[in-house]
Amino acid sequence: MELVLTTHFGNDQYRTIGTYQELGGYVALKKALGMTSDAIIDEVKKASLRGRGGAGFPAGIKWGFLPKNDRPRVLVINADEGEPGTFKDRLIMSRGPHLLIEGIAIAAFALNAHMSYIYIRGEFVKEANILNEAIDEAYAKGFLGKNILGSGFDLDLTVHRGAGAYVCGEETSLINSLEGKRGWPRLKPPFPAVVGAFGLPTIVNNVETLADVPWIITNGGEKFASLGSEKNGGTRLIGVSGWVEKPGVYELPCGTNLKDIIYKHCGGIKNGKALKAVIPGGSSTPVLRPEEIDVAYDIESMAKIGSASGSGGVIVIPEGTCMVRILGVLMNFYAHESCGQCTPCREGTGWFKTIVSRIENGKGKPGDIDLLLDLCDNMMGRTVCPLSEAAGMPVKSFLTKFRDEFEQHIRDQKCPYGNKFQSAHA
Amino acid sequence: MSVAFSEENLKEFNRLLTRYPDREAVILPSLHLVQQQFGNVSNEGIEYVAGLLGLSAARIEGVATFYTMYNRKAVGKYHVQICRNIACSLLGAEHLIDHVSGKLGVKPGQTTADGRFTLAKVECLGACGTAPVMMVNDDYYENLTAAKIDSILDGLK
Numbered sequence: 001m002e003l004v005l006t007t008h009f010g011n012d013q014y015r016t017i018g019t020y021q022e023l024g025g026y027v028a029l030k031k032a033l034g035m036t037s038d039a040i041i042d043e044v045k046k047a048s049l050r051g052r053g054g055a056g057f058p059a060g061i062k063w064g065f066l067p068k069n070d071r072p073r074v075l076v077i078n079a080d081e082g083e084p085g086t087f088k089d090r091l092i093m094s095r096g097p098h099l100l101i102e103g104i105a106i107a108a109f110a111l112n113a114h115m116s117y118i119y120i121r122g123e124f125v126k127e128a129n130i131l132n133e134a135i136d137e138a139y140a141k142g143f144l145g146k147n148i149l150g151s152g153f154d155l156d157l158t159v160h161r162g163a164g165a166y167v168c169g170e171e172t173s174l175i176n177s178l179e180g181k182r183g184w185p186r187l188k189p190p191f192p193a194v195v196g197a198f199g200l201p202t203i204v205n206n207v208e209t210l211a212d213v214p215w216i217i218t219n220g221g222e223k224f225a226s227l228g229s230e231k232n233g234g235t236r237l238i239g240v241s242g243w244v245e246k247p248g249v250y251e252l253p254c255g256t257n258l259k260d261i262i263y264k265h266c267g268g269i270k271n272g273k274a275l276k277a278v279i280p281g282g283s284s285t286p287v288l289r290p291e292e293i294d295v296a297y298d299i300e301s302m303a304k305i306g307s308a309s310g311s312g313g314v315i316v317i318p319e320g321t322c323m324v325r326i327l328g329v330l331m332n333f334y335a336h337e338s339c340g341q342c343t344p345c346r347e348g349t350g351w352f353k354t355i356v357s358r359i360e361n362g363k364g365k366p367g368d369i370d371l372l373l374d375l376c377d378n379m380m381g382r383t384v385c386p387l388s389e390a391a392g393m394p395v396k397s398f399l400t401k402f403r404d405e406f407e408q409h410i411r412d413q414k415c416p417y418g419n420k421f422q423s424a425h426a
Numbered sequence: 427m428s429v430a431f432s433e434e435n436l437k438e439f440n441r442l443l444t445r446y447p448d449r450e451a452v453i454l455p456s457l458h459l460v461q462q463q464f465g466n467v468s469n470e471g472i473e474y475v476a477g478l479l480g481l482s483a484a485r486i487e488g489v490a491t492f493y494t495m496y497n498r499k500a501v502g503k504y505h506v507q508i509c510r511n512i513a514c515s516l517l518g519a520e521h522l523i524d525h526v527s528g529k530l531g532v533k534p535g536q537t538t539a540d541g542r543f544t545l546a547k548v549e550c551l552g553a554c555g556t557a558p559v560m561m562v563n564d565d566y567y568e569n570l571t572a573a574k575i576d577s578i579l580d581g582l583k
Contacts, residue, residue, distance in 0.1 A: 081552045082550065082552065084511045084513070084550040085512060085513060085550075085554050086554070087552050087553050087554050090552055090553065115447070121552060122458070122493070122495045123495070123551055123561060123566075125564040125565075126564070126566070158445040158446070160455070161454065161455065161458055162495075163454055163457070163493030163495040163496055164494035164495035164496075165492065165493050165494065166549065177454065178451060179448065179450060179451050180448070180450035180451045180452065180453035180489065181489065182489060182492040183492060198446075198447045239554060239555055241513035241516075241555050241557055242512075242516045242517070242554075242557075243516060243517075247554075247555045247556070247557075248555045249555060279512070283511075283550075313554065315512055315513060315554070317516065326512065326515075326516075329512050329515050332510075333549050333550070336549055337549065420520065421515055423521070424516070424517045
């Protein structure tokens, strides 16, 4: 199977520029500097490269949204990786930082952007240090800075650390945070491509998306497209966590069967348990029951069954786990992370947390389930950013697919699992 | 306590000023530097950054209070932050938090009487494949068990 990203991730030296170049690094940048901007963007369009951050927007088309004017442009790399269940970009930044830097340089050249910023979540101190070292190396070799490889193209790249706010993974919130503001999302339009960071036209791309770009330039967009499924080019880094025998990040072709990911690649459910549920694409994606997971893990196929591959984080939940308690964990999170700007989300996530918690603690009231669903309807689609959807989707899907468990908690006025998670030690 | 950047941090601050088209963008990195040097972001730290950037203290405080990583209050020498989100919870985080709480004799959010440890429950740290996970200051510790945490914490001086 052909790999795009992780081929050399087992090599500890791959993060240094010397080894990276010995293994073919920065050849794609040289090639790209001899191409026109349109030709590079065209190649990325042909690749069917979909944004790997969660929304899955075609990268080449996004790049085409920049207005045709001579205002300075900014390229921002979203390395916030905040969606619970997602831990793939950390792998790229720690094992292959130059892949990302090379992808950034190529993209910035194609977009004619001279300023670029990697917005990395604040907790990733080690990864930020690795990136900074790699960036220094790239400057020293002339892959960043003034007149890159004699092309006349200049690019500065700066690592900007966040400081612990999930909402900053949303691109307009991220831009505000980059500008030194509270991370409140902005109303759209104007879209960042028109008015983004520092009032300038801005493209925001996920780490993995840009790390795919050097391979595309070297091998061609059509080859990349052929690795995946229809409309979903290439491979994806899929992070599998929870109760599987072998959790971790797996690079697999887009469209790999989700059941195979869990049972073949990850060795099945930990301790030989039966599967109870899968949250397939980060904590905000609608939960699936075991009979639903025989599906191609790509954007269209997952949408067809009413869920999403999102940010590529598969969370596996075994039999014997209380679904109300899990939803409580998630609602604690969303209530904590709502930025407070929009009333429906600020108040609604708080009520989600309160109501789910009282159901779990044996104090649920008749009508609580309908009340939660009513809250969903009053939040989703009524806020500046999609955080209210991110909180509402798990609520709706848990209540739809595991309603009996919520009803049982309310009827019996207690948690049948004893208000705790089962021990992971067999 | 009067707050001023060390020579090294002042150099980094001045480098950062050249990397953004706008001084305000240096607020977050400056607050990180303050916290790295002094352990938390005090009122004095906020006023110092405001003075350096020519902005009001209120402008800086508005940022400092939005982001959870800036400690507005002093924390212990070791800030032990245990993830309580989904993957970690599925694999025993609740038990680990209780364990550490009992071991240190403090509840989450509290600091031990000797000022060595502050315990906190935190949201997803982005390392779900190696859950359960915690951070102690800037370092990640992964695939945790109660015994492993004991040896990590006992090994801290």
